[in-house]
Amino acid sequence: MSIFIDSDTKLVVQGITGRDGSFHTSQMIEYGTQVVAGVTPGKGGQSFEGPDGEKVPIYNGMDQAVAETGANTSVIYVPPAFAGGAILEAADAGVDLVVAITEGIPVLDMARAHAFARDKGVRVLGPNCPGLISPGKSKVGILPAQIVAEGPIGVVSRSGTLTYEAVFQLTNVGLGQTTCVGIGGDPLIGTNFIDCLEAFENDPETTAVVMIGEIGGTDEQEAAEYVSQNMSKPVVGFIAGQTAPPGRRMGHAGAIISGSAGTAEEKMKAFEDNGIAVAKRPADIVGLIQEALA
Numbered sequence: 001m002s003i004f005i006d007s008d009t010k011l012v013v014q015g016i017t018g019r020d021g022s023f024h025t026s027q028m029i030e031y032g033t034q035v036v037a038g039v040t041p042g043k044g045g046q047s048f049e050g051p052d053g054e055k056v057p058i059y060n061g062m063d064q065a066v067a068e069t070g071a072n073t074s075v076i077y078v079p080p081a082f083a084g085g086a087i088l089e090a091a092d093a094g095v096d097l098v099v100a101i102t103e104g105i106p107v108l109d110m111a112r113a114h115a116f117a118r119d120k121g122v123r124v125l126g127p128n129c130p131g132l133i134s135p136g137k138s139k140v141g142i143l144p145a146q147i148v149a150e151g152p153i154g155v156v157s158r159s160g161t162l163t164y165e166a167v168f169q170l171t172n173v174g175l176g177q178t179t180c181v182g183i184g185g186d187p188l189i190g191t192n193f194i195d196c197l198e199a200f201e202n203d204p205e206t207t208a209v210v211m212i213g214e215i216g217g218t219d220e221q222e223a224a225e226y227v228s229q230n231m232s233k234p235v236v237g238f239i240a241g242q243t244a245p246p247g248r249r250m251g252h253a254g255a256i257i258s259g260s261a262g263t264a265e266e267k268m269k270a271f272e273d274n275g276i277a278v279a280k281r282p283a284d285i286v287g288l289i290q291e292a293l294a
Contacts, residue, residue, distance in 0.1 A: 002134035002179045003154070003199035003206075004097060004123070004191075005073065009138045012037045012071040012095070014078055014086045016048050016058060020101075021077035024142055026051045028075075031139040036069040062093035075099040075131065075140050083127065084109025091122040099140050100126035100184075110188045117190065124190030130160040130182035143167075143180060151176020153289065154200035156193060157212035158185050158219075159240050162282060166210055166238070169286045178206045185214065193223035201231050208234045208292050210285055211276070215241035216262045221270040228274035234292035237271040238279040239264045 011028065015021040016038025029035050029050040037057055038048050044060035059065040062074065074090040076083055076098065083102040090098045091113075098117065105127045117124045125132065131141010135148040142160075147168040153175050157163040163182050170177065181196050183189055193211060200206045209231075213220035220239065227235050242264040271278045277288045 001203050001205045002137055003196065003203055004132060004179065004181065005134050005138045005140055007137045009073050009140065010034050010036045010069065010071045011140060012039060012062065012065050012069070012074045014039045014062070014074055014076045014090065016040055016056070017043055018077055022048065024077065025056070027145070028139050029054060031145045033138045033140065036071050037065040039065050062089045066093040066095060071095060073097045073099070073140060075101060077101055080104040080106070084113045087113040087124060088116050091117040091120045095122060097123045097125065099129070099131045100124060101129065101131060101141055103128040107188055110186070114188060114190055125181070126184040126189060128186045129184030130163060132179060132181040134179045135177055141182070143182065147171055148180060149176035151178070152205060152207040153177045154203070154206040154209040155180040156196040156209065157182055158214050159212055162212050162238070162240055165282050166212060166285050169283070170210070170289070173286050175286070175289060178203060193219055194226045197223060197226055197231060197235070201233060206233065208236070208289055210289065211235055211237045213237065213239050213267055215239070215264050215267070218262070220267040224270040224274040224276055227276055235276045236279060236285055236288040236292060237276045238282060238285055239267045
């Protein structure tokens with residue numbers, strides 16, 4: 001099985017005619033994702049041509065796109081000023097999952113979007129995330145498909161590039177993945193570590209989980225407590241930013257140490273205290289997973 005997306009996922013691409021939207025739409029179609037529609041205001045009635053000549057209809061709005069195609073998932077490649085509104089439109093149209101790739105969405109826009117989506121019962125992944133992929137089933141976002149393989153390991157990460165590194169190493173030793181999820185590094189995100197850990201715990205095909213955190217905030221500490229109290233499957237962790245200076249943002253908007261709670265040292269201690277094997281460097285993740293499975 002997998003979590004959040006599978007072979008039944010029907011995807012709408014918001015911003016399908018833009019540079020990023022069109023490029024990644026072709027990549028998703030090539031992987032086998034059911035891209036059933038695109039949305040670009042003012043370009044309704046046109047179509048997007050896929051890598052093998054597939055025609056994806058383009059609509060002016062999400063309501064019509066969902067009504068006519070039965071789409072249940074949306075991915076957003078919309079500029080930051082308009083991305084918050086795109087999330088609201090997707091949630092209002094009745095999809096189950098919205099994946100927000102866009103970086104730099106104003107925090108106030110996201111506060112409104114998250115509140116609206118929660119009221120509608122819609123899951124939001126991101127923003128500022130690489131999306132997710134369930135190998136052999138579906139890809140939504142920008143994760144490179146060539147590094148994944150089908151298998152029993154769940155991966156959840158705040159860091160996009162470290163997700164790729166961990167997945168690549170797992171695949172190279174024959175440890176494929178059920179689903180790889182990038183939750184994003186903004187201060188306000190939708191789906192968090194605990195949401196993904198709960199889903200992996202309930203997925204019968206996932207046997208172990210890799211959780212990659214980074215400095216800033218307390219999400220990793222809360223996830224560590226969840227693991228010790230609720231998970232029967234082994235979890236291996238890594239924290240990025242172990243040499244970051246206090247008070248300086250490192251990459252993601254949420255990766256800033258304020259006080260002691262957001263430091264890599266504090267997060268790694270929380271992992272260890274709650275029974276999570278901690279990798280000191282990304283190259284150690286595979287060995288710890290192999291030990292956990294053995």
